[in-house]
Amino acid sequence: MRKKVLQILAKHIDKPIVLEKPKDRSFGHYATPIAFSLAKELRKSPMIIADELANIFKGEEIFENVEAVKGYINFKLSENFLDEYATWALKNEEKFGADFKDENILLEFVSANPTGPLHIGHARGAVIGDALSRIGKHLGYTITKEYYINDAGNQIYLLGLSIYLAGREKILKLETKWPQEYYRGEYIIELAKEAANYFGSEIFVDEAFIPKLSTWAKEKMMELIKADLKRVGIEFDTFISEKELQEKWPKVLEILEKAGAVYHKDGKVWLKSTQFGDEKDRVVVREDGRPTYLAGDIIYHYEKFKRGYDRYINIWGADHHGYIARVKAAIRFLGYDADKLEIILAQMVSLLKGGEPYKMSKRAGNFILMSDVVEDIGADALRFMFLSKKADTHLEFDVDLLKKEDSSNPVYYINYAHARVNSIFEKAGKNFEDVYDVELKDIKEDAKNLLFISLLLPEVIEDAFEKRELQKVTDYLKVLASEFHRFYNEHKVIGSQEEDKLLKLFSVTALSIRVGLRLLGIEAKKRM
């Protein structure tokens, strides 16, 4: 709808047009303050310009009215236009809000180390990435969801070591000296028990078996992570293993050497990342010849760019923000366009429990498991909670609140609206299809308003995707549900003279809720 209005405006105004929704809907469906900015160059008062423009657009069919008020131009869409759009949408649910964006996007997210189950912090990135992909696909983008597995490096050894020590202590009942760094938490003990079953408890006798434990455990952990994700409805298209990429390091290093991107100092190899705005140069190969973690990421991004996508989106934890500059620098050195890489930082999630905030750390073992929260509040509520806040701001919530199953949980509120519509149709003994072709003519102002809001979904999801701000979708659904509930309370549908018209109106609302929720990975409930 918005696009249509903009198209018409562009026919007569040769300037970027700001089109907004008036705060007070009685002004109209859309409005533009364009007259203010034109005032200067035309040397006329905004009021006069607005008046003139309003007259030009009055003839357009899609408008019922165009008015100039205090310099603003307000547009009211015609009933006929809204009705035609609604009918089309009802008959083409799959296409409602869909678009034909032609871009191939690689979306990398979660990528949690396979050293433990997913915690609530991972869940945020996971849910955002998944919803982004669903919405993007609906808009026509081709999106590949990728998980980068950090299965090389010290943390994998630590995982094996932790299990080894846990096995010694809990199973062999030996006195165990724990190092400063190791993985804590119940799951390590569980793994030790499982390992004892699988390998026999001799595995805990000799340190030499640690690598064996590591390799075994990391596979176990990936299985666990995949299962955790699946429970929230998230699946990946591709998994890339850091370990498997490692062999390509000599080749990548050679390219960097040729590009003059690295130099040798103190027996190490440094990346000249300062050349592209990093604070300091970074070590990519240590004195003993082992590549650093950054080297792994350089290979990974080299491989990514070689695969030739139009755009790359990484969702990282906010603690990686300092990392962006060096990775982008490496990409430039490798001859690729680093601007194609976009990083979404998912900020910290603070959980409150009993009013006490507490930090989450996988290392320390006092983290909240994503799977636990899912069990408490359900995958839908979990998804909705994360999607209703911007990714890059700190999020704080109380676990106890999430456990509540009442109207303070917006996902119930929205579902209830959807369920109510279904219930009315049931009571009326009608199907959605029965009212598709009912003409919405001479409907009351508040009905037209609900119709308009119901039809806003397409522009909302497009805006949300382009800005990478998915909370716009959840906000919209909350508003839509609220408008619906209000209307529902004020009007009796069944038996009224306008029964069919209102049923059609409600089915458009339900459609929007259903499609909107689906794009967030939540299935709308028909009955509650």
Next chain:
RNA sequence: GUCCCGGUAGCUCAGCAGGAUAGAGCAUCGGAUUCCUAAUCCGAAGGUCGUGGGUUCGAAUCCCGCCCGGGACACCA
């Protein structure tokens, strides 16, 4: 010290490519059910938009300084 995020109603947060009287949810108080699910709705109360300057016809929104809170600043991943 440098960098990132934030500071808007009692709480959690929208709004921020400048624009019409600053919004929502929760909490508080008051009300609505002979009728399609009250898991709902209506109303009231509640704000120097951290602070000081600047730009502008117009600033919560843009620019600069300062204050406060959180986080990041590895040859760990």
